[in-house]
Amino acid sequence: MASIETSDTKSGRRAGLRLPKAAGLVWVLVGLCVVAAFLSPAFLNPINLTNVLRQVALFGIVSVGMTFVILTKGIDLSVGSILGVCAVTAALLIGLDLPIFIVFVLTLVAGTLMGAINGIGVAFGRVPAFIMTLGMMVMGRGLALTLANGQPISLGSRTKDFMWLGRGDFAGLPVPVWVFIAISAIAIYVLRYTPYGRQIYAVGSNAEAARLSGINVRFVTFSVYVVSGFLASLTALIFVSRLTVGEPTAGEGIELEAIAIAVIGGTSLFGGEGGVVGTIIGAAILAVLANIMNLVGVSPFTQQIVKGAIIVIAVLYEMWSKRRSKT
Known part of the structure; x- marks a missing residue:
């Protein structure tokens, strides 16, 4: 029975495979890169571009998990707290002189x-995703602060053993x-x-x-929340490294x-x-946009306003597009 496809399943698959929206996003990304190069010649500096790629990777890994969740019409507000707990956990385990592989696992x-x-x-408690993950966000942050006693935990003498994942390069690209x-x-x-992928679209x-x-x-x-938690912990390892x-x-x-990256990339919150x-x-667009604002000296507080506005505009555009397609 699981192989039977409803019309919603098929429409979801077509939506997931549709490329014109992605092609439009590529042009937006190219335009941003041109603007960035015009506003600040430092944008094209190889060191700066490498930093942009690292940012794309760090936020992108978490955003892939968020995409899985949102595709099922859910939301995961706890990924940041999961990342914090896992960052502290990794540092504490390294302090016990455990093998790096065991620390990773x-x-x-x-x-x-x-x-x-x-x-x-x-899924089983029927708690709304917003409430469940909001609670986990608060509990997770409290757990991270408790485990670390509110202070950063240094890797000590094991620092060099752990740096390759976050700072290393392979074939000219950063490992992340x-x-x-x-x-x-x-x-x-x-x-x-x-x-399984078709089932995710069908459920959403x-x-x-x-x-x-x-x-x-x-x-x-x-399962999609498991995927999101796993990718948040993987990102934590890169952060610590x-x-x-x-x-x-x-x-x-x-x-x-x-959430902003997923929505900018065309994943429907519905x-x-x-x-x-x-x-x-979407990850590349947001990383380049943040880099532009940093290069021209935009306040970090103003950057949060811009990112929030991007989410609202993207959702409004999506709702307008849906209404237009029905008329």
Whole structure:
């Protein structure tokens, strides 16, 4: 029964595979790069471009998980707190002189478990995603601050063993970029070419129709929060590796960045439409925009206003497009 496709499933798949919107986003990205180069010659400096790529990777990995969640008509406000908990966890484990591989595994397990708790609450407890992940956001930040006693945790003598993931380069590109490429490739394949990917679109398009067609809606809903938690913990490892400290406030506000990136990339907050290709371009657009504002001296507080306005404008445009398509 799970292989049966409803019309909503098919429309969701077509939405996820549609490329004209992504092509339009590419032109927006190119235009931003031209404007950035015009406003500040420093934009084209190789060091600056490398930093932009790192930003794309860091925010992009979390945003891929957010895209999975939003495709099911959900939201995950806890990714920043999960990142903070995992950053502190990694630093504490390194302080115990555990092998780096074990540190990686246990940190990823910690983030995945927090995502699973979100999934259980939303899918099986029927708690609204906004409320469940808001609660996890508050609890997670409190847990991170408690574990770290409110202070950054230094990696100490193990710093060099851990730096390669966040600061290393491979074949001319930063290692985090390669991680982002790998995660994105896997996510694109899953969403486009697997039954599970089709089920995600079906649940987001019409959960009741998906249930009647034999899809395990609760499992699919649960699983996307697990994916989001896992990718938040992976991002935490990169953060710790790059900063060489476990910062309990790491990831503050990254949920806003992830939501903005997904929405800019064409993922509908109403579920069932969008995809990772758009998310990749959305991450690049937001990173370049932030870099432009930094180069021209725009206040960080003003930058938050701009990012919030982008989310509102993107949603309003989406709603206008939907109404227009129905007329």
